[in-house]
Amino acid sequence: xxxxxxxxxxxxxxxxxxxxxTAGVIGMQGRxxxxxxxxxxxxxxxxxxxxxxxxxxxxxxxxxxRALSSRGGRIALYGASPxx
Amino acid sequence: xxxGARSQRRTPRADAGEAFELALGNTIDSVEPARAALEPLFAxxxxxxxxxxxxxxxxEELVSNVIRHGFTPGSNxxxxxxxxxxxxxxxxxxxxxxTPFDPLQAPEPRPFDRIETAALGGLGLALVRKLAAxxxxxxxxxxxxxxxxxxxxxxxxxxxxxxD
Numbered sequence: 001x002x003x004x005x006x007x008x009x010x011x012x013x014x015x016x017x018x019x020x021x022t023a024g025v026i027g028m029q030g031r032x033x034x035x036x037x038x039x040x041x042x043x044x045x046x047x048x049x050x051x052x053x054x055x056x057x058x059x060x061x062x063x064x065x066r067a068l069s070s071r072g073g074r075i076a077l078y079g080a081s082p083x084x
Numbered sequence: 085x086x087x088g089a090r091s092q093r094r095t096p097r098a099d100a101g102e103a104f105e106l107a108l109g110n111t112i113d114s115v116e117p118a119r120a121a122l123e124p125l126f127a128x129x130x131x132x133x134x135x136x137x138x139x140x141x142x143x144e145e146l147v148s149n150v151i152r153h154g155f156t157p158g159s160n161x162x163x164x165x166x167x168x169x170x171x172x173x174x175x176x177x178x179x180x181x182x183t184p185f186d187p188l189q190a191p192e193p194r195p196f197d198r199i200e201t202a203a204l205g206g207l208g209l210a211l212v213r214k215l216a217a218x219x220x221x222x223x224x225x226x227x228x229x230x231x232x233x234x235x236x237x238x239x240x241x242x243x244x245x246x247x248d
Contacts, residue, residue: 022144023116054144055208065199084134
Protein backbone atom coordinates (compact mmCIF):
# COMPACT_ATOMS: atom_id res chain seq x y z
CA UNK A 1 0.00 0.00 0.00
CA UNK A 2 1.47 3.35 -1.05
CA UNK A 3 0.41 6.70 0.31
CA UNK A 4 1.45 9.96 -1.38
CA UNK A 5 0.77 13.23 0.39
CA UNK A 6 0.70 16.69 -1.12
CA UNK A 7 -0.98 19.99 -0.50
CA UNK A 8 -3.08 22.02 -2.91
CA UNK A 9 -4.17 25.48 -1.76
CA UNK A 10 -4.68 24.62 1.91
CA UNK A 11 -6.22 21.25 1.09
CA UNK A 12 -4.48 18.01 2.01
CA UNK A 13 -4.33 15.62 -0.94
CA UNK A 14 -3.74 11.95 -0.22
CA UNK A 15 -3.29 9.49 -3.08
CA UNK A 16 -3.60 5.83 -2.14
CA UNK A 17 -2.24 3.06 -4.36
CA UNK A 18 -2.50 -0.68 -3.92
CA UNK A 19 -4.88 -2.97 -2.08
CA UNK A 20 -6.98 -1.70 0.80
CA UNK A 21 -7.20 -5.22 2.17
CA THR A 22 -6.85 -6.15 5.85
CA ALA A 23 -3.04 -6.16 5.78
CA GLY A 24 -2.90 -3.00 3.67
CA VAL A 25 -5.23 -1.06 5.98
CA ILE A 26 -3.47 -2.18 9.15
CA GLY A 27 -0.14 -1.12 7.63
CA MET A 28 -1.19 2.43 6.73
CA GLN A 29 -4.30 3.52 8.64
CA GLY A 30 -2.24 5.26 11.35
CA ARG A 31 -0.31 7.30 8.80
CA UNK A 32 -3.50 8.02 6.83
CA UNK A 33 -5.29 9.47 9.87
CA UNK A 34 -2.19 11.29 11.17
CA UNK A 35 -1.76 12.97 7.80
CA UNK A 36 -5.32 14.20 7.58
CA UNK A 37 -6.82 14.69 11.04
CA UNK A 38 -4.39 16.83 13.10
CA UNK A 39 -4.04 19.41 10.31
CA UNK A 40 -7.79 20.00 10.50
CA UNK A 41 -7.88 21.09 6.85
CA UNK A 42 -10.22 19.84 4.19
CA UNK A 43 -8.81 16.81 2.36
CA UNK A 44 -9.23 15.01 -0.93
CA UNK A 45 -8.45 11.31 -1.25
CA UNK A 46 -7.55 9.86 -4.65
CA UNK A 47 -8.69 6.23 -4.87
CA UNK A 48 -7.99 5.77 -8.59
CA UNK A 49 -5.04 3.44 -7.95
CA UNK A 50 -6.85 1.35 -5.34
CA UNK A 51 -7.87 -1.87 -7.07
CA UNK A 52 -9.30 -3.77 -4.11
CA UNK A 53 -11.01 -2.88 -0.85
CA UNK A 54 -12.52 -4.79 2.06
CA UNK A 55 -14.78 -3.45 4.82
CA UNK A 56 -11.79 -2.48 6.97
CA UNK A 57 -10.87 0.03 4.23
CA UNK A 58 -14.39 1.50 4.27
CA UNK A 59 -14.18 1.69 8.04
CA UNK A 60 -10.87 3.59 7.85
CA UNK A 61 -12.37 6.13 5.44
CA UNK A 62 -15.47 6.63 7.61
CA UNK A 63 -13.61 6.94 10.91
CA UNK A 64 -11.03 9.38 9.49
CA UNK A 65 -13.78 11.45 7.90
CA ARG A 66 -15.59 11.62 11.24
CA ALA A 67 -12.46 12.57 13.15
CA LEU A 68 -11.73 15.37 10.69
CA SER A 69 -15.36 16.45 10.76
CA SER A 70 -15.10 17.03 14.52
CA ARG A 71 -12.32 19.54 13.72
CA GLY A 72 -14.38 21.27 11.09
CA GLY A 73 -12.76 19.68 8.02
CA ARG A 74 -14.39 17.66 5.28
CA ILE A 75 -13.11 14.86 3.04
CA ALA A 76 -13.93 14.27 -0.62
CA LEU A 77 -13.17 10.87 -2.12
CA TYR A 78 -12.70 10.48 -5.84
CA GLY A 79 -11.57 8.00 -8.45
CA ALA A 80 -13.04 4.87 -6.84
CA SER A 81 -13.24 1.96 -9.29
CA PRO A 82 -16.53 0.14 -9.82
CA UNK A 83 -16.56 -3.57 -8.89
CA UNK A 84 -15.18 -5.80 -11.61
CA UNK B 85 5.73 -20.37 5.43
CA UNK B 86 4.41 -16.83 6.08
CA UNK B 87 3.45 -15.75 9.65
CA GLY B 88 -0.04 -16.81 10.63
CA ALA B 89 -0.08 -19.92 8.45
CA ARG B 90 0.43 -23.10 10.41
CA SER B 91 0.27 -25.80 7.80
CA GLN B 92 -0.97 -26.23 4.31
CA ARG B 93 -1.73 -29.16 2.09
CA ARG B 94 -3.44 -29.80 -1.18
CA THR B 95 -4.69 -33.31 -1.54
CA PRO B 96 -6.42 -34.91 -4.48
CA ARG B 97 -9.87 -36.18 -3.59
CA ALA B 98 -12.04 -38.35 -5.72
CA ASP B 99 -15.30 -36.75 -4.57
CA ALA B 100 -14.51 -33.04 -4.84
CA GLY B 101 -11.74 -32.66 -7.34
CA GLU B 102 -8.71 -31.08 -5.74
CA ALA B 103 -9.26 -30.03 -2.13
CA PHE B 104 -7.33 -27.21 -0.53
CA GLU B 105 -6.71 -27.18 3.21
CA LEU B 106 -4.90 -24.60 5.31
CA ALA B 107 -4.48 -24.28 9.08
CA LEU B 108 -4.36 -20.70 10.34
CA GLY B 109 -3.60 -19.03 13.65
CA ASN B 110 -6.33 -16.93 15.26
CA THR B 111 -4.70 -13.51 15.01
CA ILE B 112 -5.36 -10.85 12.41
CA ASP B 113 -2.03 -11.46 10.66
CA SER B 114 -3.46 -14.79 9.46
CA VAL B 115 -5.68 -13.04 6.91
CA GLU B 116 -2.96 -12.25 4.38
CA PRO B 117 -1.37 -15.74 4.33
CA ALA B 118 -4.83 -17.22 3.73
CA ARG B 119 -5.28 -14.99 0.68
CA ALA B 120 -1.75 -15.65 -0.58
CA ALA B 121 -2.13 -19.41 -0.19
CA LEU B 122 -5.29 -19.45 -2.31
CA GLU B 123 -3.82 -17.35 -5.11
CA PRO B 124 -2.19 -20.29 -6.97
CA LEU B 125 -5.42 -22.31 -6.72
CA PHE B 126 -7.46 -19.48 -8.28
CA ALA B 127 -4.77 -19.07 -10.96
CA UNK B 128 -4.79 -22.80 -11.72
CA UNK B 129 -8.52 -22.60 -12.39
CA UNK B 130 -8.02 -19.46 -14.53
CA UNK B 131 -10.71 -17.59 -12.58
CA UNK B 132 -11.46 -14.11 -13.97
CA UNK B 133 -10.13 -11.11 -12.02
CA UNK B 134 -13.59 -10.01 -10.88
CA UNK B 135 -14.36 -13.45 -9.47
CA UNK B 136 -11.03 -13.53 -7.65
CA UNK B 137 -11.83 -10.12 -6.11
CA UNK B 138 -15.20 -11.34 -4.85
CA UNK B 139 -13.67 -14.52 -3.44
CA UNK B 140 -10.93 -12.55 -1.71
CA UNK B 141 -13.43 -10.11 -0.20
CA UNK B 142 -15.54 -12.98 1.16
CA UNK B 143 -12.49 -14.83 2.46
CA GLU B 144 -11.02 -11.76 4.20
CA GLU B 145 -14.33 -10.78 5.80
CA LEU B 146 -15.03 -14.31 7.04
CA VAL B 147 -11.57 -14.96 8.44
CA SER B 148 -11.24 -11.53 10.07
CA ASN B 149 -14.71 -11.76 11.65
CA VAL B 150 -14.05 -15.21 13.08
CA ILE B 151 -10.75 -13.91 14.46
CA ARG B 152 -12.42 -10.86 16.03
CA HIS B 153 -15.48 -12.56 17.47
CA GLY B 154 -14.82 -16.29 17.70
CA PHE B 155 -11.91 -16.53 20.08
CA THR B 156 -10.83 -15.53 23.56
CA PRO B 157 -7.83 -13.21 23.12
CA GLY B 158 -4.57 -15.02 23.75
CA SER B 159 -6.04 -18.48 23.19
CA ASN B 160 -3.97 -20.79 21.08
CA UNK B 161 -6.90 -21.97 18.98
CA UNK B 162 -6.94 -22.16 15.24
CA UNK B 163 -8.96 -21.94 12.07
CA UNK B 164 -8.94 -24.60 9.38
CA UNK B 165 -9.85 -23.36 5.92
CA UNK B 166 -10.90 -25.61 3.07
CA UNK B 167 -11.63 -24.52 -0.46
CA UNK B 168 -12.90 -26.48 -3.43
CA UNK B 169 -13.72 -25.36 -6.94
CA UNK B 170 -15.97 -27.35 -9.21
CA UNK B 171 -18.64 -26.72 -11.83
CA UNK B 172 -18.57 -22.95 -11.49
CA UNK B 173 -19.03 -23.10 -7.73
CA UNK B 174 -16.40 -22.18 -5.15
CA UNK B 175 -16.93 -23.49 -1.63
CA UNK B 176 -15.14 -22.15 1.45
CA UNK B 177 -15.41 -24.08 4.71
CA UNK B 178 -13.98 -22.48 7.86
CA UNK B 179 -13.79 -24.59 10.98
CA UNK B 180 -12.50 -23.43 14.33
CA UNK B 181 -12.31 -24.58 17.92
CA UNK B 182 -13.12 -21.18 19.45
CA THR B 183 -16.21 -19.75 21.12
CA PRO B 184 -19.63 -19.76 19.38
CA PHE B 185 -19.97 -17.06 16.75
CA ASP B 186 -22.78 -17.21 14.23
CA PRO B 187 -22.02 -14.69 11.46
CA LEU B 188 -25.55 -15.03 10.11
CA GLN B 189 -26.94 -13.46 13.27
CA ALA B 190 -24.99 -10.23 12.74
CA PRO B 191 -27.47 -7.38 12.20
CA GLU B 192 -27.68 -5.65 8.82
CA PRO B 193 -25.95 -2.27 8.99
CA ARG B 194 -28.37 0.64 8.97
CA PRO B 195 -28.57 2.53 5.70
CA PHE B 196 -27.03 5.98 6.03
CA ASP B 197 -26.89 9.21 4.13
CA ARG B 198 -24.53 11.08 6.45
CA ILE B 199 -21.02 9.98 7.37
CA GLU B 200 -21.65 11.00 10.99
CA THR B 201 -24.33 8.35 11.39
CA ALA B 202 -22.76 5.61 9.25
CA ALA B 203 -22.25 2.26 10.95
CA LEU B 204 -18.57 1.50 11.54
CA GLY B 205 -19.08 -2.22 11.97
CA GLY B 206 -21.10 -4.94 10.35
CA LEU B 207 -20.20 -3.96 6.80
CA GLY B 208 -18.04 -6.99 6.11
CA LEU B 209 -20.60 -9.70 6.87
CA ALA B 210 -23.21 -7.70 4.93
CA LEU B 211 -20.83 -7.92 1.95
CA VAL B 212 -20.53 -11.68 2.40
CA ARG B 213 -24.33 -12.05 2.48
CA LYS B 214 -24.56 -9.98 -0.69
CA LEU B 215 -21.89 -11.90 -2.63
CA ALA B 216 -22.56 -15.46 -1.48
CA ALA B 217 -24.94 -17.90 -3.15
CA UNK B 218 -25.26 -19.73 0.16
CA UNK B 219 -24.05 -19.03 3.71
CA UNK B 220 -24.40 -21.50 6.56
CA UNK B 221 -23.24 -21.78 10.17
CA UNK B 222 -23.17 -24.92 12.29
CA UNK B 223 -22.19 -25.36 15.91
CA UNK B 224 -21.15 -28.92 16.68
CA UNK B 225 -20.72 -30.65 19.99
CA UNK B 226 -17.04 -30.88 20.81
CA UNK B 227 -15.75 -34.19 19.55
CA UNK B 228 -12.55 -36.07 20.03
CA UNK B 229 -9.56 -34.19 18.64
CA UNK B 230 -8.44 -35.40 15.26
CA UNK B 231 -5.71 -34.51 12.87
CA UNK B 232 -2.61 -32.47 13.41
CA UNK B 233 -2.25 -30.81 16.81
CA UNK B 234 -5.41 -32.40 18.22
CA UNK B 235 -7.73 -29.99 16.43
CA UNK B 236 -11.38 -30.45 17.47
CA UNK B 237 -13.56 -28.05 15.49
CA UNK B 238 -16.84 -26.85 17.00
CA UNK B 239 -17.79 -23.99 14.66
CA UNK B 240 -18.22 -24.46 10.94
CA UNK B 241 -19.05 -21.76 8.38
CA UNK B 242 -19.76 -22.82 4.81
CA UNK B 243 -20.02 -20.26 2.02
CA UNK B 244 -20.53 -20.88 -1.66
CA UNK B 245 -20.00 -18.42 -4.50
CA UNK B 246 -20.98 -18.79 -8.12
CA UNK B 247 -18.23 -18.03 -10.63
CA ASP B 248 -19.55 -16.36 -13.75
